[in-house]
Amino acid sequence: MATLVISENVTLDGVVEDPTGERGFAHGGWFEEYMAADRGAWAGVEFAEAQAASALLLGRTSDAYFGERWNDASGEWPDRLNSLPKYVVSSTITEPVWRNSTVLRGDVVEEVTRLKTQVVEGEIVVYASRRLVQTLMEQGLVDEVRLVVFPVVLGSGERLFGGAHGKMPLRLLASRGVGQGFVHLTYEVLPAAGADPARGTAR
Template identity: 60%
Template sequence: MGKIVISQNITLDWVVEDPTGEEGFRHGGWFEKMSDADRQEWAKIEYDEAQRASALLLGRRSDTYFGTRWSAQTGEWAARLNALRKYVVSSTLLEPVWTNATVLKGDVLEEVANLKLEIDGEIVVYASRTLVHTLLEHDLVDEIRLTVFPIATGEGDRLFAPMSDKRTLRRLDVRAVGDNLTHLTYQVVH
């Protein structure tokens, strides 16, 4: 049985909006503020995660963002990401951008529940904040991995949207990444 893993870069105040500054959010671009040491260590974590993943689950905008960036890249990390099976949740998308992707057009809750039954291993969700909110609200998330950037924006879309009930998490791991980042791993207690 598969497990849904949310993997996010976030600010200290849990903002996930516009990390690269391309969306026009006035506090965007916080991802680009890391040092070279931070970037090297962050890349190791992300590469290891890609090696363990069985599939990726993305929203439409994340498929476009990652697909346009990774499809033309070379190297082991790019090869792994491009080879992974990808599932893109969208009611409007006709053709996914990223390679090896399937569009899930049905009921998102049913589609994700079926993926968890069909795929053994980790089904990793990158970015895709609307999808993440839906998965969290409907208790479909098994693990949350966060790389925390030492920046507080004071506003912006956050990882955790208002939910109908609280969620209990169990800390699995905390580690320093590079000079300034922190990586947190939590299990969602069902």
């Protein structure tokens, strides 16, 4: 069975909204603002993760965002990302933007369970896609959470796990500094009461 990994850039208070400042959020642009000299160290973490991944899983908006930026890029990292099989969860599109992608139009739980158990081996990595992440966590399909924590508290904005239903027990697997200002955290998602082993770890 594949391992489903959530991989996100977040602020210290868990905000993931508008990191590049393109959506009009009052505190948008925090990604670039706090990247500074740590860009190379951060990119190294992301590239290593891409090399280890077997597939990517995205929501519709994230597919468009990444596809527009990576489709025409070249180099080791873009080449790796562009070559990976990608699965886009959407009921409204028929053609994804990012190359080498397949649209998943059915029930999210059924489609992702099928990916994990029948289609993909290794790691399926989810980038951005906040609403999809929340659904996957609530449905017990996530095995691991990896966070690059940016050194800023915004105080408002959409949070990665904002609105989550119920407890989600985690176990810290690794913690390390990245560059001068970031922390990379890796958590295993533990089974919760009522977990369904056929789906994943926690419900």
